[in-house]
Amino acid sequence: MPVIRSSDAQLRYEVVGKGPTVVLLHPFPLNHSFWAGVTAQLSTRYRLLLPDLRAHGASELGDGPATMRKLADDLGQICHQEQAGKATFIGVSIGGYLLFEFWRRYREPVAALVLANTRADAETAESKATRLLAAERVLREGTAGFIEEMLGRVLSPATRSSRPDIVDAARKMMQAMSPEDVAGVQRGIAERPDSVSTLASINVPTLVIAGEDDSIPLSEFQRMYKSIFSSMLRTISRAGHYAALEQPEEFGRLLREFLDKRQVR
Numbered sequence: 001m002p003v004i005r006s007s008d009a010q011l012r013y014e015v016v017g018k019g020p021t022v023v024l025l026h027p028f029p030l031n032h033s034f035w036a037g038v039t040a041q042l043s044t045r046y047r048l049l050l051p052d053l054r055a056h057g058a059s060e061l062g063d064g065p066a067t068m069r070k071l072a073d074d075l076g077q078i079c080h081q082e083q084a085g086k087a088t089f090i091g092v093s094i095g096g097y098l099l100f101e102f103w104r105r106y107r108e109p110v111a112a113l114v115l116a117n118t119r120a121d122a123e124t125a126e127s128k129a130t131r132l133l134a135a136e137r138v139l140r141e142g143t144a145g146f147i148e149e150m151l152g153r154v155l156s157p158a159t160r161s162s163r164p165d166i167v168d169a170a171r172k173m174m175q176a177m178s179p180e181d182v183a184g185v186q187r188g189i190a191e192r193p194d195s196v197s198t199l200a201s202i203n204v205p206t207l208v209i210a211g212e213d214d215s216i217p218l219s220e221f222q223r224m225y226k227s228i229f230s231s232m233l234r235t236i237s238r239a240g241h242y243a244a245l246e247q248p249e250e251f252g253r254l255l256r257e258f259l260d261k262r263q264v265r
Helices: 032-042 068-081 094-106 125-141 144-154 157-162 164-175 179-190 218-227 248-262
Strands: 003-006 009-016 021-025 047-051 087-092 110-116 206-211 231-236
Touching: 003 068, 009 032, 009 068, 021 032, 021 068, 021 094, 032 047, 032 164, 032 248, 047 068, 068 094, 068 179, 087 094, 087 248, 094 110, 094 179, 110 248, 125 144, 125 179, 144 164, 157 164, 206 218, 206 248, 218 231, 231 248
Parallel strands: 021 047, 021 087, 087 110, 110 206, 206 231
Antiparallel strands: 003 009, 009 047
16 A cells, blocks of 8 residues: 655555546545445546545554544645546545545545535534543543444444444454544544535535435435535435445445546546
């Protein structure tokens, strides 16, 4: 995996395929392997950049919380190193959070967006407190309990009951993060700014993807769809917050259709 030094952390990423550049940003607390079921559908025509976000997978946490500003700056450096030019950026969950910050700071290379299983509003006082308490808990007790709780929230009932392979794959990716990594990301997400006002400024083609059983209410996806000019909304059945991992064929089909229609170069 290529390596880049971004401010205080060493970051790793993969590059797969040739063609117009597509950047795929995984959710917390997984890593770029999250996209394994989708890359084969895209790499025949597109050059894929697959970062391990700061504190995830093989990338370091650095100093302090993994804030959206740090993550956006990291992405800017990776795109610069890889001479990405105009690209489509696909973000799931925290990948979407950082794309809002990236749009505010580095929008020039963004040709199109896919916002999947994510939301634009900031943490509530309650959810912020929950994240900060979770950070303290993993530092005190380790990540095992946190991981099992996460699996119960992010995967659809259908996945949990009938796809133990997907549950195990998600668990193994989560287990790659140390307690310090998990705590640093939780604290960074707790600080993320509200991006609702940013939605109306997005003027590139945008695909919004929801999971039928996502923990994020459908109304949040509808708000993004209604607020972003030239956007479309699609919902994937039998999928939760990790739709690309749970239903990779359908997720990949939606991406390929969106990308091929625009032939982003």
